[in-house]
Amino acid sequence: MPIKKPRGLLSLQPGESITKRNLYDLIQYSKVEDSEFWGGADSTIGNTPQQGINWIGSPPETIGVIIKTRPGSYEHDGWMSDQRDSYQYSFKARNGKISYTEKANEVLVKQPQQLYPILLFTESKQSWLYEGSFDVAEIKESFVVLSRRTSLQQLVAAEPDERLYQEGEKRYITHLLAERSSGVVAEIKASKSWSCEICAINFQSKYGYPYIEAHHKKPISSYSSNYAVSASDLALLCPNCHKAVHIHMKQSYLSYEEIKSKLMGNG
Numbered sequence: 001m002p003i004k005k006p007r008g009l010l011s012l013q014p015g016e017s018i019t020k021r022n023l024y025d026l027i028q029y030s031k032v033e034d035s036e037f038w039g040g041a042d043s044t045i046g047n048t049p050q051q052g053i054n055w056i057g058s059p060p061e062t063i064g065v066i067i068k069t070r071p072g073s074y075e076h077d078g079w080m081s082d083q084r085d086s087y088q089y090s091f092k093a094r095n096g097k098i099s100y101t102e103k104a105n106e107v108l109v110k111q112p113q114q115l116y117p118i119l120l121f122t123e124s125k126q127s128w129l130y131e132g133s134f135d136v137a138e139i140k141e142s143f144v145v146l147s148r149r150t151s152l153q154q155l156v157a158a159e160p161d162e163r164l165y166q167e168g169e170k171r172y173i174t175h176l177l178a179e180r181s182s183g184v185v186a187e188i189k190a191s192k193s194w195s196c197e198i199c200a201i202n203f204q205s206k207y208g209y210p211y212i213e214a215h216h217k218k219p220i221s222s223y224s225s226n227y228a229v230s231a232s233d234l235a236l237l238c239p240n241c242h243k244a245v246h247i248h249m250k251q252s253y254l255s256y257e258e259i260k261s262k263l264m265g266n267g
Contacts, residue, residue, distance in 0.1 A: 005039035006030045006056050009119055010064055014132035018121075023068070023128055024049040046103065053092065053104045062116050065107050067146075070123045076143040085148045087120060087134065098142060108144050111136045118146060188214060188231040196238035198245075198263050203238070212236045215245060217256040235260075 002022045003009060009026075012018070027049040029035035042061065047054045056064040067089060071078040080086040092104045100109050111118060118135065121128035137147035194212045195202040203211040214234045235256065237245065241263060248259040 004036055006037070006043040006045050007039055007063075009056070009066065010117065012119070012130045014130060016130050017124060017127040018130065019127050021126075023066075023121075027054055027066075051104065053107070055103070055107045059103065059107060059110075060114070062107055062110075062114065064116050065111065065118045066121065067118060068121045068123070068128055076140075080145070084131065086137065087131075087146045088143050089146055090143045093142075108136055109139060117149065120146060188234050188236065192236055194236065196241050197235050198241040198260055199238060201238045213239060213242045215242050215256075 003012075003018060003026060006026060009018075026037050027045045027047075029037040030039060030043070030045040032038060042058075043056055043063065044058070045054050045056055045066070046058065052068050054066040054068075055062050056066065069077055069087075069089060074090045076088045076090045078088060080088060089108075091098045091100070091108070092102060094102075099105065108118075112135070115135070117133040120131040120134050122131055123129075133149045134146040135149050136144050138145035193202070194204060194210050196212070203209055213236070215237045217233055217235055244263055245256065245259050248254060248262070249256075252259075254262070
């Protein structure tokens with residue numbers, strides 16, 4: 001059955017297909033108020049049908065990103081493993097130059113902050129095969145790594161005012177991704193008590209639900225782009241102490257250990 005409204009794309013299940021004609025019309029006419037594909041001003045689809053990346057809603061009120069791709073059509077595009085859980089997707093370039101503020105690239109760069117789903121479609125004859133909902137897991141100079149979102153995945157968007165304490169959009173998002181590095185975070189949470197290193201609050205004991213946040217002790221800008229994050233680079237903090245540390249890091253030149261000591265009343 002054809003999809004008539006842009007938000008209908010958000011209900012697709014992995015393995016389902018949409019014809020190229022249907023998706024073309026949906027993108028093309030979602031902007032036309034008297035069209036059968038009109039779903040409201042808040043869910044028009046940006047960019048043209050011919051482009052590989054489109055977005056539902058007008059940034060910064062994006063509610064989803066559509067990626068249509070042919071694996072192998074660009075140098076970096078394609079699945080990273082046979083499990084098809086990670087996909088490399090190239091930034092849009094003009095005359096060989098990439099602008100991270102161009103909307104088609106910006107909606108990828110900002111995804112880790114706003115956490116709208118990335119709907120990945122691969123070409124399948126006269127249809128687009130829906131591969132599933134993905135998140136940006138890494139940001140490289142010329143491409144992003146998309147990681148499949150699972151129903152068990154817990155995602156926490158940055159607080160709106162936290163952006164004010166960062167400099168540089170791409171560097172800020174890379175910082176968020178480093179703090180959310182799933183493998184390292186899982187390792188540190190498995191090896192340490194889920195209690196805040198600063199105030200010692202334990203969410204399981206106090207609220208009946210296990211929760212903790214992982215903080216990168218050193219600014220991500222101090223590492224090379226290929227630095228491998230390890231468990232020793234992260235600290236487990238409650239949301240309040242985590243925010244306080246970010247503010248102190250921005251307003252002073254203190255190290256994490258110095259800030260920790262100060263917040264614990266020892267400095």
